[in-house]
Amino acid sequence: MSSYQDHQALSGLTLGKPTAYRDRYDATLLQAVPRSMNREPLGLYPDNLPFHGADIWTLYELSWLNANGLPQVAVGEISLNADSLNLIESKSFKLYLNSFNQTPFADWETVRSTLQRDLSACAQGEVSVTLFSVEQLEDTPIARLAGDCIDQQDIRIDNYEFSADYLLNAAGEEVVEEQLVSHLLKSNCLITHQPDWGSVQISYRGGKIDREALLRYLVSFRHHNEFHEQC
Structure with missing residues (x-):
């Protein structure tokens, strides 16, 4: 909140x-x-x-x-x-x-x-x-965001409350330059609490981000009340 x-x-x-x-x-x-x-x-x-x-x-x-x-x-x-x-x-x-x-x-x-x-x-x-x-x-397909989609991981999730703790120690020692994509971002409007949906594209260079940790972090916005752009 x-x-x-x-x-x-x-x-x-x-x-x-x-x-x-x-x-x-x-x-x-x-x-x-x-x-x-x-x-x-x-x-x-x-x-x-x-x-x-x-x-x-x-x-x-x-x-x-x-x-x-x-x-x-x-x-x-x-x-x-x-x-x-x-x-x-x-x-x-x-x-x-x-x-x-x-x-x-x-x-x-x-x-x-x-x-x-x-x-x-x-x-x-x-x-x-x-x-x-x-x-x-008319013939334009939905644009595909460049990068590796992290949404198909076979992981169990049972917590949908926002927490930045998922990103603690999520960056490894290997330095990479990559783009990651997720279509699973959902939050709720700060005022009306109606759902907002979005796709996220992250381009970065640095310690390789643990993809499971990143996905858990993004999913943790699911019950979060906030302006979507701020998320």
Whole structure:
């Protein structure tokens, strides 16, 4: 359980509250959650992060009107750098996207650049945005994350409470450079306790990580209440 559930940054969130949907563009719907709430207790600050990475979002419900009022639909891909000061709260993100529904835009590039500008401002960090037509994705398979998947281990697990202790002494003496993947990450929303699902790709160079220990650690998030990006 997070120690900051009563943090003032969370008090104004629409998450977990009844909300009226707007269908006219409104960038003020976006709400930020400071990454520092979870990082500073771990001694992690923007100028000394020991890692790099990104949160990758796929936008399956994105629509707007063209200059003639004809509805347009697209699938978007958002990449939000892990060194951004904020994560973007997901319910506010969806409300923001819905505000495009009845809003005319001159062209697709205007939509893309608007998304990139607003999301970067909310995150206070670099955000990249790519838009795809439905036709472009018709024959596109689900992307496969590069690396060795650690999910098929024949191990018994009976504890689903978060514990970082699984990683104690998990790095061996052999130095390797590798990528590891798991599709078994599940946690629960800090506010609503609804499940969040994700895949994890870890690229590292250093003492070889014990894969059983890593898998037990990832599975231990299963009952954990936290923003998924913070996990």
